[in-house]
Amino acid sequence: MLSLLCFVIGNIIAEEILQIRRKFTKISFQIFLIANTAVSIFLSYRYMAITFSLSYLFSVLGAFSFVAMYRYNRNIITYSILSIGFITLSLGLYQANLGCTLILLSLVLIKNLWQLQKESIWNYLKKIIHAIVMIGCACILYAVIWKIFLSLMHTQKSTYHGAASISVVSILSSLPRSIHAAYTAFLQYFMPGQWQNIYQQKYIFLFIVFALFTIITIYSIVHKAKWSNKILSLICIALLPLFANVCLLLAPDADGMQLQMTMPMAMILPGLIAMIDSINIQDNHLKLIKLLFFAFGNVMMVSTDQHVMLQSKIQALH
Numbered sequence: 443m444l445s446l447l448c449f450v451i452g453n454i455i456a457e458e459i460l461q462i463r464r465k466f467t468k469i470s471f472q473i474f475l476i477a478n479t480a481v482s483i484f485l486s487y488r489y490m491a492i493t494f495s496l497s498y499l500f501s502v503l504g505a506f507s508f509v510a511m512y513r514y515n516r517n518i519i520t521y522s523i524l525s526i527g528f529i530t531l532s533l534g535l536y537q538a539n540l541g542c543t544l545i546l547l548s549l550v551l552i553k554n555l556w557q558l559q560k561e562s563i564w565n566y567l568k569k570i571i572h573a574i575v576m577i578g579c580a581c582i583l584y585a586v587i588w589k590i591f592l593s594l595m596h597t598q599k600s601t602y603h604g605a606a607s608i609s610v611v612s613i614l615s616s617l618p619r620s621i622h623a624a625y626t627a628f629l630q631y632f633m634p635g636q637w638q639n640i641y642q643q644k645y646i647f648l649f650i651v652f653a654l655f656t657i658i659t660i661y662s663i664v665h666k667a668k669w670s671n672k673i674l675s676l677i678c679i680a681l682l683p684l685f686a687n688v689c690l691l692l693a694p695d696a697d698g699m700q701l702q703m704t705m706p707m708a709m710i711l712p713g714l715i716a717m718i719d720s721i722n723i724q725d726n727h728l729k730l731i732k733l734l735f736f737a738f739g740n741v742m743m744v745s746t747d748q749h750v751m752l753q754s755k756i757q758a759l760h
Contacts, residue, residue, distance in 0.1 A: 526579050540689065
C-alpha cells in the first residue's frame with residue numbers, strides 16, 4: 443500500500459507539472475499511469491516495491507522542482523539544488539526512472555513551445571542547457587556517492603547488467619549502438635510482438651495509428667507556432683524515445699530492455715494526452731489526436747492482459 447501511495451502521489455505531482463485541469467483527463471491520466479505493466483512488475487517485487495516507487499516519486503519531484511523554478515519564479519539556486527537532490531535520490535534507488543524526469547520536462551517544453559509564442563527561442567535554449575547541466579550534476583553526484591560507499595564497504599562493482607564496466611568512455615564509444623537500442627526498445631514496447639501482444643496481425647493496424655498520430659502532430663505544430671518553435675518541437679518529439687530509454691545510453695552493456703525499466707515509456711501516451719488536452723485550442727486535429735491516443739492505449743492495455751494471461755497459463759502448465 444505504501445508503494446502504491448508513492449505512485450499515486452507521484453502521478454498527482456505529474457498532473458500539476460502538466461497543468462491538467464479537466465476532471466475526465468485527470469482520471470484518465472491516473473488510470474493510464476497506474477494500470478500499466480511497469481507498475482505491476484514494480485509491485486510484484488515485494489522486497490523492492492518501495493524502492494521502485496520512491497525512485498519514481500523522486501524522479502517526478504526532480505522534474506517538478508525544475509519546472510516550478512521558472513513557472514512560479516522560485517529561487518534558481520535553491521530549486522536547482524532541490525532538483526539535483528531528488529534526481530540523485532531517484533538514481534540511487536533505480537536508475538531507469540531517470541527517463542521519467544526527462545519525459546515530463548520534454549512534454550512541458552513541447553507544450554510551452556505550442557502556447558508561449560512570445561517567449562524567445564534563446565530563453566528555451568537556456569532552460570534546456572540548465573536542465574542538461576542539472577541532470578548531469580545529479581549523475582555525477584550519484585557516481586561520487588556510489589564510489590564512496592563502495593570504498594567504505596570494501597565492495598567491488600557488481601557485474602549485473604554491465605554496471606562494473608560503466609564509464610564516460612564506454613558511454614560515449616557505445617552511443618551509436620545505444621541510440622539504436624533505445625529506438626528499437628521504443629518500437630518493441632508500442633508495437634505488438636515481443637512484449638505486449640501475441641496477435642501479430644494487429645501490427646499493421648497499430649503502425650497506421652501511430653503514423654497518423656505523428657503526421658497529425660507535425661501538421662498541427664506547423665500551423666500553430668513560429669518556425670523556431672516548430673523545429674524545436676519536432677526535435678523534442680523525435681527525441682522522446684531516446685529520453686524514455688536513457689538508461690540504455692548510461693548502461694550500454696546492459697542486457698537489453700527489461701519490462702521493469704519501461705515506466706518512462708508508459709508515461710508517454712498519458713502524458714501526451716494530458717498535454718494536448720490542457721492546451722486551450724479548438725482544433726479538430728488536436729481532437730483527433732486525443733481519440734487516436736485513447737484507441738491506441740486501449741488496444742495496448744487489452745493486449746497486455748492477453749499476454750499476461752498467456753504467460754500465466756504457460757507457467758501453470760510447466
